[in-house]
Amino acid sequence: MTDAIRIHVADNVATALADLAAGSAVAVGSQRLTISEAIGRGHKLALAPIARGTSVIKYGFPIGIATADIAGGAHVHSHNLATALTGRDDYAYTPSAADPRPAQPPHHFMGYARADGRVGTRNEIWILPTVSCVGNLAARVARIAGVRHAGRVDGIHAFKHPFGCSQLGDDLGHTRGLLAALAQHPNAGGVLIVGLGCESNQLAALLDTIPEGRRRHVRNLSAQAVEDDEAACLALVDELVDACADTPRTAAPLSALVLGVKCGGSDGLSGLTANPLVGRMADAVAAADGKVILTEIPEIFGAEQLLMDRAASHDVFDRTAQLVQDFKAYFTRNGEPVSENPSPGNIAGGITTLEEKSLGAVQKGGQVPLVDVQRYGGEARLPGLTLLEAPGNDAVSSTALTAAGATVILFTTGRGTPLGFPAPTLKIASNHELAARKTGWIDFDAGMVIGDGFDAASDALLDLIVATASGQPTKAEVNEERDIAIWKSGVTL
Numbered sequence: 001m002t003d004a005i006r007i008h009v010a011d012n013v014a015t016a017l018a019d020l021a022a023g024s025a026v027a028v029g030s031q032r033l034t035i036s037e038a039i040g041r042g043h044k045l046a047l048a049p050i051a052r053g054t055s056v057i058k059y060g061f062p063i064g065i066a067t068a069d070i071a072g073g074a075h076v077h078s079h080n081l082a083t084a085l086t087g088r089d090d091y092a093y094t095p096s097a098a099d100p101r102p103a104q105p106p107h108h109f110m111g112y113a114r115a116d117g118r119v120g121t122r123n124e125i126w127i128l129p130t131v132s133c134v135g136n137l138a139a140r141v142a143r144i145a146g147v148r149h150a151g152r153v154d155g156i157h158a159f160k161h162p163f164g165c166s167q168l169g170d171d172l173g174h175t176r177g178l179l180a181a182l183a184q185h186p187n188a189g190g191v192l193i194v195g196l197g198c199e200s201n202q203l204a205a206l207l208d209t210i211p212e213g214r215r216r217h218v219r220n221l222s223a224q225a226v227e228d229d230e231a232a233c234l235a236l237v238d239e240l241v242d243a244c245a246d247t248p249r250t251a252a253p254l255s256a257l258v259l260g261v262k263c264g265g266s267d268g269l270s271g272l273t274a275n276p277l278v279g280r281m282a283d284a285v286a287a288a289d290g291k292v293i294l295t296e297i298p299e300i301f302g303a304e305q306l307l308m309d310r311a312a313s314h315d316v317f318d319r320t321a322q323l324v325q326d327f328k329a330y331f332t333r334n335g336e337p338v339s340e341n342p343s344p345g346n347i348a349g350g351i352t353t354l355e356e357k358s359l360g361a362v363q364k365g366g367q368v369p370l371v372d373v374q375r376y377g378g379e380a381r382l383p384g385l386t387l388l389e390a391p392g393n394d395a396v397s398s399t400a401l402t403a404a405g406a407t408v409i410l411f412t413t414g415r416g417t418p419l420g421f422p423a424p425t426l427k428i429a430s431n432h433e434l435a436a437r438k439t440g441w442i443d444f445d446a447g448m449v450i451g452d453g454f455d456a457a458s459d460a461l462l463d464l465i466v467a468t469a470s471g472q473p474t475k476a477e478v479n480e481e482r483d484i485a486i487w488k489s490g491v492t493l
Contacts, residue, residue, distance in 0.1 A: 004028045004045060005272060005450075008060035013044040013076050015058075015268050015350070017450060020045070033073040041431070042268025042350030042414065044076040056081050059271065061303070063356035076352070083339040083353040085302055091324075093317045096309045107288070107462065109469035110249040111256060111407075112189065116213065119256035120186035121407040121424055121469040123247050125149075125156040125240050127192045127233075128179050130206060131164030131199035134223050138194050141233040145241070148234075152245040153189060154471070156237065159422060159484040164201035171490025176201050177377030178486050180209040181403035183218055184379075187423060189247055190217050190240025194233060197224030217244065249471065254288035257469060258380060260406030260423065261294055261364040264394040266342075267414025267430055268350025271360020274412035274430040274446035279366035280458045281410060281465060282385065286368040291380045293404050294365045295388040295397045297327045301338055302355035303362045307387065310370045319373040323389055330489075341392070345415045364412065376487060380405045394419055395485035402484075408469050416441050420476025422484060424468050427475060428461070443468075443475050 003026035004014040014028045020039040025032055028047060039045050044058065050070040055062035068080045112120040125145070127138040138158035146156040159182070163175045179201075183191045195203035203220055210218065219236040223229040261278050263270060282292040294300075300307060304324050311317035331338045341354045351357050371384035377400070380386040390400035394411075398421040401409055406423050414430040416438045426443040429435040435445035444464055449457045468474060476482070 002027050002029060006047065007058060007272065010057055010060045012047050012050055012057045014047055015272060016041055016043050016045060017269075036071060036073045037075050039075045040350065044268070044350065044352070046070045046072050046074050046076050048072045050076070055084075058356055059359040061355070061359055063302075063359065064353040077350070078347060078352050081352045083355060085339040085354055091305060091308055091317075091321045093311070093314055094309055095311060095317075107254045107466055108251045109254070109257065109466045110471065111252040111469060112186070112247050113250055113252065114186045115216070118186040118405070119252040119407070120189070121257075121471075122154045122187040123189040123244060124154045124187055125190045125192070125237060125244075126182065126185070126188040126422065127156070127158040127194060127237070128183060129158070129160060129164070130179065130193060130195040130201045130203055132160070132162045133165070133196045133199065134194045135160035137223060137229060137233065141192075141230060141237060145234055145237040148238075149241045149245070152241055156241075157422070157482050159482075161484055161486050163486050163488065165199040166493035167200050168490060168493065171488065172200055174376055174487050174489060176206050176209060178399065178403050180206055181377050181379060182422065182484070183210055184214045185402065185405065185422065187407055188217070189244030190237075191219070192233060192236050192240060193218060193220040195220065195222045197222045254285055255290045255383070257285055257465075258291045258293065258405045258407045259285045259465075260398070260401030260404070260409040261292065262296065262394070262398050262401060262409055263299075263361050263364060263412040264419075265345050265413040265415030265417050266349065266351060266357065266360065267346070269430040269447075270412055270414045271356075271363060272430075273449040274414070274428045275360050275363040277446045277449055277454065277457050277461060278364045278410045278412055278428065280454060281461060282364065282366035282368050284458075284462055286366070286384055289383040291383055291405070292365065292368055292385045293380045293388050293401050293406055294362075294385060295390040295400055296361065296392040297324060297389060298331070298338070298341060299354075299361045299392045300324070300358050301328070302353075303358035306362055307365065307370055310368070310385070312369050312371045312384070316370055316373060320370065320387055323373055323375075323387065327389070349414050364410070374404060376400060377403060379403075391487060393485065395421070395483060396487050398425065399484040399486065408465060410465070412446070418476070418479060418481055419483065420474070420479065420481030422482060424474045425476050426464065426468060440479065441475055
């Protein structure tokens with residue numbers, strides 16, 4: 001039995017598959033080592049002596065520099081390994097031939113065909129406040145209307161947020177653009193945008209950013225302009241429900257799916273099980289000419305060249321490099337090092353440096369060619385992989401994925417989180433223990449990869465994605481975990 005996994009032939013560390021006791025003899029493939037100190041599941045052990053100042057290799061790439069001499073069988077972590085990332089890098093356009101994407105048998109899901117040709121996986125009413133002042137009004141209307149129209153649509157949800165006033169410039173533009181993008185989402189059969197009247201995020205300006213052809217299912221109201229704002233909102237929701245309640249689910253090909261991929265609360269097994277498994281789902285959707293969206297730009301630092309090598313053109317490469325450099329400048333402009341990552345939970349789970357985290361995280365994009373780069377609030381428009389500007393924060397980046405058009409989100413985790421977002425979000429555990437302990441949070445156990453292999457896990461997860469896209473609720477939906485978060489990037493007046 002293998003106690004730890006060496007991922008790439010060039011690696012000088014392996015990842016423990018279970019807690020390893022000091023003095024125990026462990027198997028790493030055909031190699032046997034004596035462990036010199038206790039090593040937790042997901043943590044790294046040296047396969048041979050590693051000299052101070054030399055690179056530690058995982059996934060076939062350097063994940064940092066040894067800060068001390070490390071003996072074979074020793075624990076490799078934050079006490080003897082440090083990042084090598086700096087604030088700026090030079091990138092080269094060296095396109096590589098993408099690995100052939102595996103052929104998949106035809107898959108269809110039962111979705112909601114929209115007038116603009118897109119297909120939703122839900123038929124819901126979304127209530128979007130322009131400003132925090134009317135957030136509670138929106139939530140109250142959603143609760144009342146949800147009872148009134150139970151069973152007529154898939155749900156009625158209000159998405160509160162703390163912004164929309166006392167914002168300037170690009171910061172205000174982020175809020176306005178994000179809300180406008182959500183208002184156009186194919187999972188929303190009807191949208192009510194509720195304004196206050198005096199806020200920075202003026203209702204008219206927001207509506208002007210929504211193309212005329214996508215406004216047919218959108219209603220709006222300024223609370224200061226009516227006497228009974230709650231009754232006025234409920235009347236508009238009644239109108240929206242009546243307009244879309246009879247929309248049927250019809251068969252749609254996998255090419256109509258827009259897949260958002262995300263990781264949060266990662267551990268040392270995320271890059272071995274859950275993330276590469278999601279990468280296979282990205283390959284399957286892209287092979288069917290569907291769209292895949294990857295974000296969390298700070299969590300590709302150290303692995304960005306791998307994505308750039310898959311750029312479909314020099315223009316896409318240039319835009320990717322610019323996006324990454326802009327995000328690094330955002331860190332340094334605020335006096336923060338670009339390597340201020342992993343999180344405490346990541347570190348406890350065995351991830352030591354941002355390079356290690358990023359090399360695991362980019363696997364969620366599979367082998368799909370990188371065809372486009374979109375700034376925050378932008379929409380994925382081309383079949384293949386789109387890189388989307390957003391920070392790594394779970395709620396902010398998952399909201400951005402939804403706004404970019406994701407109709408299902410795959411969220412991998414080694415530590416667990418109950419969070420849910422506007423688009424159906426499948427939580428995929430990297431390990432058996434988490435899946436067994438948090439059954440109310442986790443939708444799929446990617447720990448099966450270690451025992452059953454990637455093929456069996458891929459078939460099972462793809463079946464779950466199709467079922468979810470066809471209406472089967474996720475754990476987050478059952479738990480009524482449906483929230484948004486907007487990227488706050490400027491001053492507050």
